[in-house]
Amino acid sequence: MTSDALALNCSLALRDVDPADRATTAAALGYAAVEYWWPYAEQTPTTAGIRTFVDSVHRSELPAVLLNFPGGGPDVADRGLLCVPGKEDDFLRAAETAIGIGRQLGTTFYNPMAGNIGAAWVEGSREFETALGNLLRIAPLVADAGAQIVLEPLSGFPDAALKTFADAQGLVRAARAEGAHNVSILYDVFHAAMNADPAVPGAIPAIELIGHVQVADAPGRGWPGTGELPLESWLGELRAAGYTGLIGLECLGEEPRPTHRAFTGA
Template sequence: MTHGLHYTVNCSILLTDLPLLERPAAARSAGFDAVEFWWPFPEAVPSDAEVEGFVKAIEDAGVRLTGLNLAAGDMPAGDRGLVSWPGREKELRDNVDVVVEIGKRLGCRTFNALYGNRIDGVAPERQDEIAVANLAHAAHAVGTFGGQIVVEPVSGIEAYPLKTAADAVAVLDRVGADNVRLLADFYHLAVNGDDVPAVIAAHTGRVGHVQIADAPGRGAPGTGDLPLADWLGAIEAAGYAGLVGLEYKAAADPFAWLRG
């Protein structure tokens, strides 16, 4: 791909033939120096030993942790975040404390706070109030060491309310913190029918992180029909200088597209 942006490997969706803690070293062996993860523990507040094991795996691999999701609930069951989930505020905030610890130790500065699904019987306005308060809390916590919270439109889950960049930007505006920014995942935006070039033109100044996969299928670049190289070139030209997360499902050779 012809652009000057650098990649970070999402080790929660790539290299899944290996145990989780072996994936950072595999990413390094594949030529990358940066990795990102969804929340890598089964609980929002893991044991000290689990945290130590994760930190050691990153350090021993010689890579940088450039992105980490906040706890998102049971993702295989369809959960997509705790940020707007009534009754789980303490769990979310206890999770933020762990995120802060990991971020400080590993130099990670970008944290993805998945918004959470709409819940039957709860007014959307109530969920949005909870989300704004939780995002403001998380932004303050990571802001103490230069971190940012990113908010992501997501596809594939009807109950997840943030589907377009405009949906997420409206949340950013409600929170009103400079370090709460848009996660522009070109795959999710495209699948949801958003106009990605228009998003780039309108919102690059609000973008805190970019992720890519091709569509249909959420495979590696080149397996679908999205003009990912064009979009990455456009967002770079518009002033984005951050990393690009490789967040796709891959076949046996996940990085062949970079060599071909």
């Protein structure tokens, strides 16, 4: 896999590096782009805080292709506001804040974080309709920024709204049916494997719904080759099926690897 196809998730892979140096570290390691979770402790950062973060990315001369929305704070366990009834205005403010920052960074994908629910995810439920309404509300803002919204199924969070490709697929198709064609799926191979999702590479029912791909090995969420997943084979299957985008390395543990060792460890 060539280095120009790889992005590094600075929030996880470089969590032990000073935040001011994460993007430049990724550039020195040879990555073509960087990704970030929400990079602030607060939901609404100060103007100075925004400038500091933006400047740190600009120094790397890399695009921050993926940015998470603010998590919504302790009332929602900081897991996101997309599907939370009664928090629609808070969600819109979070979207506007993230998009305002992302516009300065070359961000092409925004992860709004679907949030937690107390029951199974069901199409047509109040939570589903809240998520759909929120997506339709922000889709024009994201499109105006030249970007896409990506919805991520998660493992490790029992109350997560989206856990499988099918969960996300239903919401993406509903949004697109209403005209929000810039809504897609953030397909994280690690989460799919941990959830025993039947939609693993080679069995993806709708490759055209995938906007961005992330990887880590399992168990452990480490670098490729530290666990048991056939990541290179799976990524080959995704490419063969038509995925042409970047691969985000959202790994933890070990020293961060340069691109030429990202998948070999040698």
